[in-house]
Amino acid sequence: MRILNYQRMSTEDGPGLRTTLFVKGCPLRCAWCHNPESIDGASSVEWIKVRCMGCHSCISSCKRGAITAEAEGIKIDSDKCERCFTCVEACPTGALERRGEEASVETVFGELIKDKAYFGAQGGVTLSGGEIMLQSQEVAELLKMLKDAGISTAVDTSGFCKREDLERMLPYTDLVLYDLKLADNTRHEKWTGVSNERILENFEYLDEIRRSTRPDLGLWVRTPIIPEATDDEDNIRALARIVRDRADRWELCAFNNLCRDKYERTSKDWVFKEAGLMTRGQMQRLVEAAQDEGAKNVIYTGKTRLEELSDD
Numbered sequence: 001m002r003i004l005n006y007q008r009m010s011t012e013d014g015p016g017l018r019t020t021l022f023v024k025g026c027p028l029r030c031a032w033c034h035n036p037e038s039i040d041g042a043s044s045v046e047w048i049k050v051r052c053m054g055c056h057s058c059i060s061s062c063k064r065g066a067i068t069a070e071a072e073g074i075k076i077d078s079d080k081c082e083r084c085f086t087c088v089e090a091c092p093t094g095a096l097e098r099r100g101e102e103a104s105v106e107t108v109f110g111e112l113i114k115d116k117a118y119f120g121a122q123g124g125v126t127l128s129g130g131e132i133m134l135q136s137q138e139v140a141e142l143l144k145m146l147k148d149a150g151i152s153t154a155v156d157t158s159g160f161c162k163r164e165d166l167e168r169m170l171p172y173t174d175l176v177l178y179d180l181k182l183a184d185n186t187r188h189e190k191w192t193g194v195s196n197e198r199i200l201e202n203f204e205y206l207d208e209i210r211r212s213t214r215p216d217l218g219l220w221v222r223t224p225i226i227p228e229a230t231d232d233e234d235n236i237r238a239l240a241r242i243v244r245d246r247a248d249r250w251e252l253c254a255f256n257n258l259c260r261d262k263y264e265r266t267s268k269d270w271v272f273k274e275a276g277l278m279t280r281g282q283m284q285r286l287v288e289a290a291q292d293e294g295a296k297n298v299i300y301t302g303k304t305r306l307e308e309l310s311d312d
Contacts, residue, residue: 001108001138004038004100004130008115012301014154014175014220016122019115021108024100026130028158029193030181032226032272034259038130043083043100046265047074051095061090075267105138109145116151124152126177133161136168143172154218159199166202175218176206178247182230183238191229200242207246221247225286225300226255227275233289240293247297252286254278254302277305 004022013020025041059067066080088096132139154175182188188196225231263270283300290298
């Protein structure tokens, strides 16, 4: 498997206390992506500013000339980088880090099983990305091992995958966290780089499975609320007419900007770096719009900014 990292004691990727495994590789290019380091399926290099002492050992060690020093700090040209990680070894302060590694399914399972004691009755393991369906064969094997060990499982997916990828993992999955971002296909392509046709088809398939053979399969829909991209009422109303009462929970996930440093580390610009947080009033109005269209089990999650008195 191509894995990124393990996030322990998570409370945001399913019920209870969980360990979330993030994998590398994603077919989408969401402009607001909060895990840009997970998009590339291969291992990559990150620069951590606070650790850097400006010795430029990384620059002299790179045979491809992929690393340069600019006014704002070290820049890494991903097109030139051949991922030899000589620069990581040359850095005396650990300011350069390798992100991502390959590991066998057995190795990953061995790491995840360590956390079983704190899962309790509600918690478990969530597999997230990137996009886990790019590794559906390995994901299915891992899910089966987890289920055989008595651990509750969840998968977090964009839904942009082949039907057989979903079919492969469903027998060993207790909960699907399903992203629905934009109802309009043109807007979806603009902001994510792909059509939403397959995503919506797979959502219908999951609903059919839940109504027929897997009534025990949990389904949480998650919609990122991004300023001037997905946050308009028309989008939420259109999504509500799709979701209706077919999810156990529909989360409107308030935008946050905590990933800005990730873009700095990967030498990438971020179009939303100056965007502010949503207000509580804005999020509540979107929840009410969804409910007005007949959607059930709608909530908003995430931190919101304080509102002006005039907004109360």
